[in-house]
Amino acid sequence: MKTVTIYYSDDFKKHDPTPYHHPENPNRLVLALNSIQHLENIHIVEPPIGDVQKYLNVHSNAYYSFIMERILDSDSVVWVDPDTYVSPGTIEALKRLAGSVESSLDMLQDDRGPILILGRPPGHHAGYNGTGLGAPTLGFCIFNTSALLAVILHRLGKTLVFDFDAHHGNGTQDILWEKDILHIDIHQDASTIYPGSGHPRDIGGKPGTKININIPPRAGDDLLEHAVSIVDQIIAGYEPDYIVVSAGFDGYINDNQFVSLRYSEYTFYLLGRTLSKYSNRIITVFEGGYGLGLSNGLQWYILGLQGYPQGPKPITSSDPSTWNKYKTRLEELKELIGLDPGL
């Protein structure tokens, strides 16, 4: 079994909406840590304090300044849009995220992965100028750690970004649109959920570098397993040196009220196991997941990454109309990116 290094700091809890109630709150990390503490072969490490200006690799000066002014000029929670807040402690959380990025680079180059950055605030909805691809808000995200890692790692070797959060990683797609970095994104169908982007036709400034697999509401493990088999073939053809994963656990059945996917432990194990086949140079960034997905999904994803041989059995299944919707979207995608229609 592989050892997974987990970057965690209590400073990640200092991004805090109190006195407001918000689903993206420090308790998410309590749930996550409680659920993994019994696992073997995990190594929890506090990341160093890093340089937040690193995020200027993937965000405009204007957006970076907009956020920093709101964090630093206030002694209480500030809403940057109707969904998304910063608090005075957000700066300390961001410094630890930047430190996680910095210290992971040597480890990845030395093949000492897999790594999980168990931090917050999340980032995959944050685009170059803030909201990405016409999204109404930043969707709880501040700076895009996955995109930052991808841009840095791609200078060292061929890099894949894989995003399985239930929502489309619109910020990541926005930042990487013109770049020759493969970004595969599996998410609830773009027409049914925030941020409304991630259609099959979004194939990138360099066509085929962005791949969006749309999963209809109510899909279960069986359908996701099919989607993973497609991803598996694409990754095998791409042969990445580095893999950056935007991991969201919000597709777990009844994790939260915003998502209509119905994945069980099986799906998250399968995702981890599939990715771990390709490289030890794999780094996972924690994105969404608000309840049961953290308690039940995260630990099985880690076990999958470790190569744990006995996964759980699939539980949830999809009805014929869900399968039909999925296959229609998939055919559209296969034609656009020239995938083998037999897949």
Ligand SMILES: [Zn+2]
């Ligand atoms: Zn999400």
